[in-house]
Amino acid sequence: MIPSVLRRLRACGLILSLVVLAVISPARADMFDVKGVEITKGEKELAFALAPQWGHNTNSDNVRLHGEASFGYGFTSWFKAGGKIGFELGAGGSDDATYGGIETQFLILDPERARLGLGWFTGFDTEFSGDFGQLLTFGPIASLTITEGLTVTVNPLLQKQWDPTEPGLTLNYAWQVKREINDNIAIGIEGYGAVPNLADPPSIDFQEHRSGPVLFLSRKGGGMDGDSMKLGVSGGTPGQAGGGGVELQLGVLFGFTEATPDTTGRAKLSLTW
Numbered sequence: 137m138i139p140s141v142l143r144r145l146r147a148c149g150l151i152l153s154l155v156v157l158a159v160i161s162p163a164r165a166d167m168f169d170v171k172g173v174e175i176t177k178g179e180k181e182l183a184f185a186l187a188p189q190w191g192h193n194t195n196s197d198n199v200r201l202h203g204e205a206s207f208g209y210g211f212t213s214w215f216k217a218g219g220k221i222g223f224e225l226g227a228g229g230s231d232d233a234t235y236g237g238i239e240t241q242f243l244i245l246d247p248e249r250a251r252l253g254l255g256w257f258t259g260f261d262t263e264f265s266g267d268f269g270q271l272l273t274f275g276p277i278a279s280l281t282i283t284e285g286l287t288v289t290v291n292p293l294l295q296k297q298w299d300p301t302e303p304g305l306t307l308n309y310a311w312q313v314k315r316e317i318n319d320n321i322a323i324g325i326e327g328y329g330a331v332p333n334l335a336d337p338p339s340i341d342f343q344e345h346r347s348g349p350v351l352f353l354s355r356k357g358g359g360m361d362g363d364s365m366k367l368g369v370s371g372g373t374p375g376q377a378g379g380g381g382v383e384l385q386l387g388v389l390f391g392f393t394e395a396t397p398d399t400t401g402r403a404k405l406s407l408t409w
Contacts, residue, residue, distance in 0.1 A: 167204045167222070168328050168389065168402050170312040171291050173253035173279045175243045177213040179380070182206075183406040191398025193391070195342055198226040206239075214243040224266070233266025241277070253279040257293060269299035273308065285316035294334075304333035314352070322352035326387060326402075341394040350387030350402065380409035 167185045187202040201224070208218030217240045224233045239259040247253025259273040275293035282288060291310040296302075307330065314324035327347035331337050387402035 167202060167404075168310070168326075168387075168400065169404060170289050170310045170326055171241070171257055171277050172289060173243065173245075173247050173255045173277050175212075175214060175216050175241065175255075176210050179210040179216075179408055181208045181218070181406060181408045183208075183404060185404040186401070187403075188401045189397040189399070191391070192227075193394045193397065195393075195395040196344075196391075196397050198231045199224045200227060201225040208239070214246075216241050234264040235261050235266070236264060237261035237271075247279055247281065251281040257291070267300070269297055269301070271298075272296045287314050288312070289314070295330075302332065304335045307331040307334055312350075319356065320354050322354075324350045324352065326350050326389070328389065343393055344391075344396045345393050346389040346391045346396050346400060348387055348389040348400075348402075350385055352383060352385050354381060354383040356381060380407075382407055 168187050169185060183204075183206045185204045185206075189199055189201070192198060202222070203224075204220055204222035206218060206220035208216055210216040217238065219236065219238050221236045222234070224231075226232055237260055239257070241258075242256045243253075244256060245252055245254035255277040257273070257275060257277050261271045261273075263269065273293050273295045275291070277289070277291050279287055279289040289312045293308050293310075295306040295308045297306070309330075310326065310328050312324055312326045314322055316322045325347065326349075327345075329343065329345040331343050337343070383404075383406045385402065385404040385406075389400040389402060391398050391400070
């Protein structure tokens with residue numbers, strides 16, 4: 137068990153080092169999405185997300201709509217990777233931006249075997265247009281099963297931006313408390329925030345903090361390629377492909393600071409097979 141975990145940690149460090157050395161021109165903060173720990177070998181996921189924002193405050197950005205499409209694939213039972221493209225629409229044309237990126241994720245502790253799951257995430261975004269420069273995101277992902285059907289997931293991720301260069305590291309966190317009602321419906325509360333320059337953080341008026349309720353709707357049935365469908369969690373035999381499905385996430389997040397818009401919508405459609 138311990139040697140297996142150490143091998144995965146060494147692999148995480150190698151991938152992170154390669155990503156840092158390959159600075160080729162990335163861009164923007166991640167969509168509002170809490171990343172789960174689970175990885176299923178051979179599973180493919182196609183996702184589309186939208187996040188409109190209203191009620192911009194004194195220190196908040198001018199982004200009115202953020203959209204993203206992503207694709208991921210489980211290469212093994214403990215490693216998956218994928219790519220994404222996205223856009224941001226601001227108050228004026230000069231505020232618009234488009235970007236692309238790559239993401240990798242390692243499984244360190246399997247939540248199928250214990251109540252605690254642990255993983256490592258690394259993402260690297262590159263702009264196609266706009267002025268957001270280069271962005272590297274990395275850090276742990278953890279989930280804890282409180283009781284059957286009730287889980288807590290946290291993503292305390294760090295970000296480094298270049299061109300223009302932002303001082304220090306930014307803490308870009310996300311958390312989720314999720315309760316399954318039945319096989320097709322779950323409810324939850326999520327929170328997101330960003331604290332710039334952790335070594336010398338600004339006042340709360342220049343930090344982003346928001347949270348709110350989220351509804352998860354999933355459907356079982358004949359899946360793509362004829363597979364059976366299971367939604368919201370990895371399907372089939374643990375660590376192997378064999379499940380899939382469709383899940384729709386709908387939420388609303390409320391801002392708490394002058395750097396956060398008053399209201400942010402959150403919608404994500406995921407297809408797995």
